[in-house]
Each structure stands twice: as C-alpha cells, then as structure tokens.
Amino acid sequence: MTVAIRLAVVDDHPLFREGVTRSLLEIGGFEIVGEGGSADDALRIAGECRPDILLMDISMPGGGLNALAAVLERHPEQKVVMLTVSEANENIALALNSGAWGYVLKGVGSRSLADILRIVAAGERYVSPVLSARLLSLLTAQANPDAASNPLSKLTPREREILENVAAGLSNKRIALKLELQEKTVKHHMTSVLSKLNVSNRTEAAMLLRDAREQRS
Numbered sequence: 001m002t003v004a005i006r007l008a009v010v011d012d013h014p015l016f017r018e019g020v021t022r023s024l025l026e027i028g029g030f031e032i033v034g035e036g037g038s039a040d041d042a043l044r045i046a047g048e049c050r051p052d053i054l055l056m057d058i059s060m061p062g063g064g065l066n067a068l069a070a071v072l073e074r075h076p077e078q079k080v081v082m083l084t085v086s087e088a089n090e091n092i093a094l095a096l097n098s099g100a101w102g103y104v105l106k107g108v109g110s111r112s113l114a115d116i117l118r119i120v121a122a123g124e125r126y127v128s129p130v131l132s133a134r135l136l137s138l139l140t141a142q143a144n145p146d147a148a149s150n151p152l153s154k155l156t157p158r159e160r161e162i163l164e165n166v167a168a169g170l171s172n173k174r175i176a177l178k179l180e181l182q183e184k185t186v187k188h189h190m191t192s193v194l195s196k197l198n199v200s201n202r203t204e205a206a207m208l209l210r211d212a213r214e215q216r217s
Contacts, residue, residue, distance in 0.1 A: 005121045008034035008051035010042045010067070011083070012060035016106075020055070020083070023110035029118070039067035046071045046078050052121055053101075058084040058091055065094055072099045081120055083113075092131055102126040152212055154196040162189045167206040 007030050011017040017035060024030040034045035039062025046054055054071065058064035068080055081102035082095050095103050101120045104113065105128050116126050155163065165175045172190065176183040190202065199205050 002029060004029055004031040005117060006031050006033045006049075006052040007055060007117065008032070008036070008042075008045045008049055008053070009055045010034075010036040010038070010045065010060070010064075011057040012037040013057075020110075020113070024114055024117075027111060027114045029114070038062045039064065039070065042067040043070050043074070046075050050075075050078075052079065053117055054078060054080045055083050055117070056080060058082055058086050058095070065091065065098065068095060068098050068100055079120055081117065081126070083108075087131060092127070096127070103131060104128055105131070150212065151197050152209065155193060159189050159193050159196070162186060163193055163205055163209055166190070166202050167209045 007021075007024065009017050009021055009032065011020070014037070017037070021032045021035065025032065033051050034049040036042060036045055038060055042054060042056055042062075042064075045051065056064050056067060060067075064082060064084070068082070071078055071080060076099075079101045080099070081104060082100050083104050083106060084091070085106050086092075087105065092103055102116060102125060104116055104126070108116070108128070119126050152160070161179070162175055165178065170178065172183050172186045175181075176186045179186075190205075193205055194200065194202075197205050197208055199208065
C-alpha cells in the first residue's frame with residue numbers, strides 16, 4: 001500500500017485552504033497534518049508536525065517568503081511548495097533561491113496540484129511552465145545584458161545579412177537573387193527579424209540598424 005504524503009497547508013484564506021485540503025483528500029494519497037494562516041503558523045507547523053511537504057501562500061500575515069526562509073533555516077530538509085497568485089519575477093526568483101521546491105499558481109486544477117505534490121515528494125523540483133519559461137528568459141537576459149540593450153544581437157548571421165540588404169533599399173526579390181536564395185526564404189527570415197526586433201515593418205527594422213551604426217561611429 002502506498003504511504004500517504006503528509007501535507008500541511010498554510011494560507012490566510014480559510015475557504016481556499018479548506019478547498020485545497022478537501023480536494024486533495026478526495027483524490028487520495030494525502031494526509032493533512034497541519035493547517036495555518038500566517039508565517040508564524042508555518043514555522044510552528046514545520047517544527048511540530050514535520051510534514052513531507054509544506055504548501056504555502058506568499059501573501060499572508062508575516063509574509064510567505066519570510067516564512068520560507070525561517071522554516072528552512074530551522075528545518076533545512078523541509079520541502080516547501082509555494083502556491084500563490086503572484087507571477088512577479090522577483091518573487092519567483094527569491095522563492096527558488098531561498099530553497100522552495102516548487103512554485104505553483106493558484107489557478108492550477110486539483111488533480112494537477114496532486115500530481116505536482118507527488119513529483120516534489122519523489123524528490124523533483126517544479127515550477128509552473130509559463131513561469132519557468134519567463135524565468136529562463138530573465139536569467140538569459142541577465143547573463144547577456146547586451147542582448148537586452150541591443151536587440152540586433154538576437155539576429156542570426158543570415159538574418160543580419162538580409163537586414164543589411166533591406167537597409168540598402170533592396171526588395172526581397174533582389175535580395176533573393178543576390179544571396180542565391182528563394183524569395184520565400186527571404187520573407188521567412190524577415191518575419192523572424194521583425195519579431196526579434198519587435199518592429200512592425202521593414203522600414204522600422206532598417207532604421208534600428210542605421211541607428212546602431214550611428215551609435216558606433
């Protein structure tokens with residue numbers, strides 16, 4: 001028989017907290033060993049109940065992120081999953097850097113939440129996919145600040161070559177002949193260029209290139 005996951009839920013909205021616990025108990029495989037509504041409750045429950053997972057909100061009296069740090073300082077082995085409405089990059093990064101095992105948005109369905117908690121209980125970390133992709137983009141931008149300040153650095157060599165010809169006044173057809181490409185291939189590359197530069201037409205793209213040249217000169 002599978003051993004139930006011992007879970008504690010800390011959220012300052014009683015109706016939401018009760019809904020989560022009831023749903024997980026109905027799904028099965030979980031034992032609710034503690035409930036609370038504040039940072040102090042989270043710290044107390046972690047010490048007294050020793051749950052397998054502490055499921056905790058960010059926005060509550062005392063602060064969920066403060067509670068996370070305090071809990072892990074006293075009980076570094078405790079697995080904590082943040083269940084919150086906050087999509088703020090700084091909250092996501094702080095929670096993960098502080099040692100949270102998961103970061104889940106409150107819009108998640110009960111069965112999906114149950115699956116996530118099982119994943120964490122098995123020793124894997126989890127971040128909601130939409131937040132994971134955004135956080136990856138943020139970390140990439142931080143690691144390569146030139147890409148954020150200079151969108152032209154996002155272009156591939158071929159895209160840059162095509163943009164250079166656009167700036168010189170050549171049509172897609174003439175660029176295709178010059179570079180020995182299909183015209184539809186040139187159009188495909190230009191679509192990518194416009195997307196990466198966040199502009200709506202070739203003229204704006206060409207102006208970005210000219211501005212970059214002037215700044216270097």
